[in-house]
Amino acid sequence: MARRVLVLTYYFPPSGGPGVQRVLKFVKYLPSFDWTPVVVTVEEGAYPARDDSLEDDVPDAADVHRTSSWDPYHLYARLTGRSEEDAVVQGSLEGREQTWKERLARWVRANLVLPDARVGWVPFAIGQGRRLLAAQPFDAILTTGPPHSTHLAGAALQWMTGTPWIADFRDPWTDINYYQELPHTALALRIDAALERLVLRRADAVTTVSPSWRSLLQGKTGAGNETPIHVIQNGFDAEDVGRDGVGVDEERFAITHVGSLYASRNPTALWQAIRRLRDEGAVPNLRIRLVGMVDPNVRASLREQGLADITEFVSYVPHPEAVEYMQRAGLLLLSIERFPADNGMLTGKIYEYLASRRPIVGVGPADGDAARLLEQTGGGQLYGRDDISGLAAYLRSQYEAWTAGEPESGASLDALQPYQREAETEELAEILGTLRE
Numbered sequence: 001m002a003r004r005v006l007v008l009t010y011y012f013p014p015s016g017g018p019g020v021q022r023v024l025k026f027v028k029y030l031p032s033f034d035w036t037p038v039v040v041t042v043e044e045g046a047y048p049a050r051d052d053s054l055e056d057d058v059p060d061a062a063d064v065h066r067t068s069s070w071d072p073y074h075l076y077a078r079l080t081g082r083s084e085e086d087a088v089v090q091g092s093l094e095g096r097e098q099t100w101k102e103r104l105a106r107w108v109r110a111n112l113v114l115p116d117a118r119v120g121w122v123p124f125a126i127g128q129g130r131r132l133l134a135a136q137p138f139d140a141i142l143t144t145g146p147p148h149s150t151h152l153a154g155a156a157l158q159w160m161t162g163t164p165w166i167a168d169f170r171d172p173w174t175d176i177n178y179y180q181e182l183p184h185t186a187l188a189l190r191i192d193a194a195l196e197r198l199v200l201r202r203a204d205a206v207t208t209v210s211p212s213w214r215s216l217l218q219g220k221t222g223a224g225n226e227t228p229i230h231v232i233q234n235g236f237d238a239e240d241v242g243r244d245g246v247g248v249d250e251e252r253f254a255i256t257h258v259g260s261l262y263a264s265r266n267p268t269a270l271w272q273a274i275r276r277l278r279d280e281g282a283v284p285n286l287r288i289r290l291v292g293m294v295d296p297n298v299r300a301s302l303r304e305q306g307l308a309d310i311t312e313f314v315s316y317v318p319h320p321e322a323v324e325y326m327q328r329a330g331l332l333l334l335s336i337e338r339f340p341a342d343n344g345m346l347t348g349k350i351y352e353y354l355a356s357r358r359p360i361v362g363v364g365p366a367d368g369d370a371a372r373l374l375e376q377t378g379g380g381q382l383y384g385r386d387d388i389s390g391l392a393a394y395l396r397s398q399y400e401a402w403t404a405g406e407p408e409s410g411a412s413l414d415a416l417q418p419y420q421r422e423a424e425t426e427e428l429a430e431i432l433g434t435l436r437e
Contacts, residue, residue: 002036003139005432006132006163008125008154010118010147012041013058016051016316018259021348022170022209023144024057025237025421026428031061033429038138039064040128042121046071048260053318057237067128070120072113103183110182115173115195118147125153133161140432144168146176151199158202164435166428167203168232172213175341177264201225204435207232207428210369212344232427234348235419236355240319246327248358253402255361255395256289256329258322259349263297264337267363269383273391275305283399291325292316326356330402331380331395332410336364338385343368351419354379354411361394379411 007027011019027037043066058064109117132138141163143154151167158165171177173196174189184192200206200221206229208214214229221227255274277283288307290298291314302311314325326332332353336345342365350370353360360380362370371382383390401408417423 002031002034004036004038004137005030005140005142006129006138007037007039008129008141008143008150009039009041010045010121010150012039013054014050014052015045015047016049016054018348019146019170020054022234024054026425027062028057028059029422029425030429031059032422033426035429035432037062038132040125041066042069043067045069046118049316051318053320065128065132067124069124072117072120107183110184111188114188115192116147116149119149122149122153125150126156129153129157130160133157133163138163140435141165142168144170146171148173152195155199155202164204166205166207166431167199169206169208169213169217172216172341175216177337177339180339196220197222200227203227205230205431207431209234210344210346212369213341216341216344230431232424233419234346234351235421235424236351237421241323241352241355246324248330248407249328252285252287253283253330253399254287254289254328255331255333256291256325257333257335258291258325260293261290261295261298261335262337263295265335266298266301267333267335268301269386269388270333270363270391271301271305271307272388273395274307276388276392277395282396286310286399287312289314289325291322323352323356326353326358329358330407331398332356332358332360334360334362334370334382336362336370346370346373354416354419357410359398359408359410361391377411377415
């Protein structure tokens with residue numbers, strides 16, 4: 001008989017973007033391992049993007065309950081004069097100019113709306129979760145963050161009902177990539193750290209996406225705490241990336257980035273390497289293709305390097321179309337921003353890049369988990385943020401292979417088997433199964 005897990009997640013279809021993929025694939029594949037997911041999510045969330053095509057992945061076995069939420073982004077939009085769509089901020093704001101109203105709103109966000117701007121959903125999530133838990137038995141609760149306020153709902157429901165609870169950290173909490181950009185007061189920092197410790201200590205188990213971040217979280221639990229922390233990496237869904245008939249672009253050698261390219265992720269060394277190769281006349285048919293949000297500072301950097309004429313900007317596209325852009329690329333661009341915990345950054349995008357079987361050129365921490373993953377899978381190379389010569393040499397070799405009609409391939413199929421979403425969900429199912437032992 002299938003066991004039941006209550007899944008609390010703010011991001012769920014029709015939400016788009018990277019934040020939804022991990023939990024969506026868990027929900028899709030949990031029934032294969034005798035777990036029935038019941039999802040509690042928000043009715044109309046403050047989403048950075050929408051993608052209705054993702055609803056096709058929600059299995060019939062999953063019962064989805066949607067609730068109201070108090071959303072501070074509506075107030076932020078009125079205060080700053082932005083549209084509600086533009087008011088939804090996700091990720092870094094490095095390099096962006098801000099009005100005094102925007103600076104005030106960020107101060108309020110950092111100090112009065114803790115732990116994050118989606119905390120207004122927590123009472124509604126608790127209320128709906130309590131009703132479901134009272135109506136029928138559940139074997140476990142799963143919360144996923146960010147937003148990490150979701151974990152507070154999990155902690156409350158565990159305390160109220162005694163149901164075992166897993167807290168899944170897709171990103172760190174007080175070490176997330178943009179955390180130092182927020183104007184926290186000392187008091188807000190202490191409160192946020194205390195909430196983080198509470199979650200890490202109360203959860204029956206914690207999962208995260210990389211070895212480095214497991215070590216980071218283990219260091220926060222305190223002496224004597226025995227909460228097990230497991231690594232379940234992100235991955236790819238073979239059903240999403242296994243399309244035939246999509247080959248490498250033969251007309252131009254495209255360096256493609258898919259996803260949000262914030263100012264903090266601006267790979268300036270790569271732009272300089274491309275400029276060097278262009279000046280040498282070595283890459284006449286090279287193009288840069290950026291699919292998704294591109295920060296104005298990145299656009300300015302491309303202009304400064306004289307690359308605007310070879311750059312194509314593509315706005316956010318549905319997930320299947322994004323995968324096709326990956327498969328057509330000569331090289332896929334991975335850029336990891338600089339922040340204290342950047343060694344552990346392993347986004348879901350890396351795995352879809354790998355599954356596209358196209359080589360990856362990365363810019364970021366050369367000794368981090370992403371660099372090791374690319375090396376282990378044969379999926380590409382990651383270079384330090386100032387390694388212009390290394391990047392130029394790699395680009396030249398890849399371009400020359402493409403020109404010769406023999407473009408390099410990326411990761412091998414055998415190396416990718418452990419990173420399929422179904423395999424990752426099996427790991428989660430095994431952890432869920434240990435909670436009542």
